[in-house]
Structure formats: C-alpha cells, structure tokens
Amino acid sequence: MSVIKENLELIRSNIKEFAHNVKRSSEDITLIAVTKTVDVDKVLEAIEYGVTDVGENKPQELARKYDIIGDKVKWHLIGSLQTNKVKYIIDKVHMIHSLDRESLCEEIQKRAEKIDRVIDCLVQVNISKEDSKHGLYKEDVIDFITNVSSKYNNIRIKGLMTMAPFTENEDEVREVFRKLKDLSLDIDKLNISNVSMKYLSMGMSNDYKIAIEEGSTIVRLGTSIFGERNYNKQQIK
Numbered sequence: 001m002s003v004i005k006e007n008l009e010l011i012r013s014n015i016k017e018f019a020h021n022v023k024r025s026s027e028d029i030t031l032i033a034v035t036k037t038v039d040v041d042k043v044l045e046a047i048e049y050g051v052t053d054v055g056e057n058k059p060q061e062l063a064r065k066y067d068i069i070g071d072k073v074k075w076h077l078i079g080s081l082q083t084n085k086v087k088y089i090i091d092k093v094h095m096i097h098s099l100d101r102e103s104l105c106e107e108i109q110k111r112a113e114k115i116d117r118v119i120d121c122l123v124q125v126n127i128s129k130e131d132s133k134h135g136l137y138k139e140d141v142i143d144f145i146t147n148v149s150s151k152y153n154n155i156r157i158k159g160l161m162t163m164a165p166f167t168e169n170e171d172e173v174r175e176v177f178r179k180l181k182d183l184s185l186d187i188d189k190l191n192i193s194n195v196s197m198k199y200l201s202m203g204m205s206n207d208y209k210i211a212i213e214e215g216s217t218i219v220r221l222g223t224s225i226f227g228e229r230n231y232n233k234q235q236i237k
C-alpha cells in the first residue's frame with residue numbers, strides 16, 4: 001500500500017480522535033498538505049487519496065506546481081511573502097496565510113484589483129516573539145486589521161495564523177496556540193467590517209494534536225504525510 005495513503009489515513013483518524021477528545025467535530029478542521037520540496041507526482045498521489053488543500057511556502061514553487069496541477073485543489077501560500085513575488089501567485093492562490101505588514105497589503109491590493117479578485121488572507125502573528133519567526137506581535141494585530149479593513153477593499157481577512165516555538169515543552173506550545181485563539185475571540189467581538197475570524201491556522205506535524213485541542217481549524221502538515229524533506233534534491237519542474 002502507498003505510504004502517502006497510509007499516512008493520510010492515520011492523520012485523518014488522529015484528527016477525528018483529537019477533535020472528539022475536546023468535543024469538537026473533525027469536519028471543522030481542514031487539512032492542508034504542505035508540499036514544499038515534494039515532487040509533483042507525490043502531490044498528485046496525495047490528491048488521489050483525498051487531499052483538497054495544499055500549502056507551499058515559496059511563491060515560485062506554488063506557481064510551478066499550479067501550472068501542472070491546476071484548480072483541482074486549493075492552493076495556500078503559507079510562508080513569508082516578499083512583495084515582489086505577489087505577482088506569481090495572485091491569480092492562483094486560494095488563501096494567503098502570511099499577511100504581516102502594510103507594504104504587502106499595498107501590493108496585494110494593487111495586483112488583486114487589476115484582476116478583479118478579492119484575496120482571502122490570514123494575519124500571521126508571532127506570539128512567541130522569536131526573532132526567527134515572521135508575523136506581527138500580538139499587541140499590534142488589532143490596529144493592523146482595523147487599518148486593512150478600512151483601506152484595502154480587495155483583501156478580506158478571514159482569521160489568524162501562527163507557528164509554535166521550536167521547543168519540546170508542550171505547555172509552551174499550548175500557551176502560544178491558546179493566545180492566538182484568545183486574540184481571535186477579542187477581534188471577533190469588535191465586529192470589524194469585512195473581517196471574520198473563521199479560520200485559525202495552527203498546528204504542524206509535531207504539534208497538531210495540541211493545536212486541535214486549542215481550537216485550530218486549519219492544520220498544515222508536511223512531514224507526517226510525505227516524510228522528511230530533502231532540501232538538496234533537484235526539484236521536478
């Protein structure tokens with residue numbers, strides 16, 4: 001049997017179990033298969049086994065794979081996005097998970113307006129304040145969202161995204177996810193026009209159990225589906 005199929009079956013049953021444990025429905029949790037560095041044939045295999053959403057962290061890689069695979073899955077840009085690369089993905093992406101600064105909003109707005117699209121985005125939050133992580137500090141998120149809502153008609157904020165710190169300490173990871181959830185509840189109460197907190201994108205291969213327990217609605221899994229990434233390997237074009 002295919003390893004990818006087996007991995008997906010295990011993950012789906014885990015998601016059900018983790019959700020069930022905290023009285024949530026697994027139907028409220030979307031699995032994004034993170035396909036960075038993964039060859040197209042493997043991505044297609046995952047799609048065959050029911051993957052509906054894929055995530056890439058590099059715009060050009062997303063564009064290259066989109067050109068082969070197309071619209072049969074939803075494409076998510078999950079990594080930090082340089083303004084000069086927005087043009088590669090603006091007409092392909094289902095959602096951008098890494099909105100974190102105004103210059104990026106300006107570029108998305110400009111490009112989206114040109115093709116008459118409204119782009120769904122999540123605001124990336126750096127809860128743990130690690131230097132290595134992108135995203136806004138928690139204290140700055142509400143001002144940022146209020147500003148985006150009033151200025152950029154072709155951007156629609158649909159929730160928040162974060163990455164947990166690199167640590168073995170589960171309590172620390174849980175704390176980060178809990179803070180993101182709390183922030184989303186605070187924002188929800190403000191009823192900012194054009195802004196919803198429908199999605200919380202949190203949880204990766206090694207922490208999606210905790211993320212689901214803390215309210216995640218989107219988990220982004222790479223390694224647990226496709227195995228360890230090989231960054232040195234030549235990518236199939």
Ligand SMILES: *Cc1c(COP(=O)(O)O)cnc(C)c1O
Pocket residue numbers: 034036057078079163204205206220221222223224
């Ligand atoms: C690579 C990546 C993931 C997936 O990580 P795994 O540990 O392989 O599951 C999730 N989110 C982002 C933003 C990533 O860059």
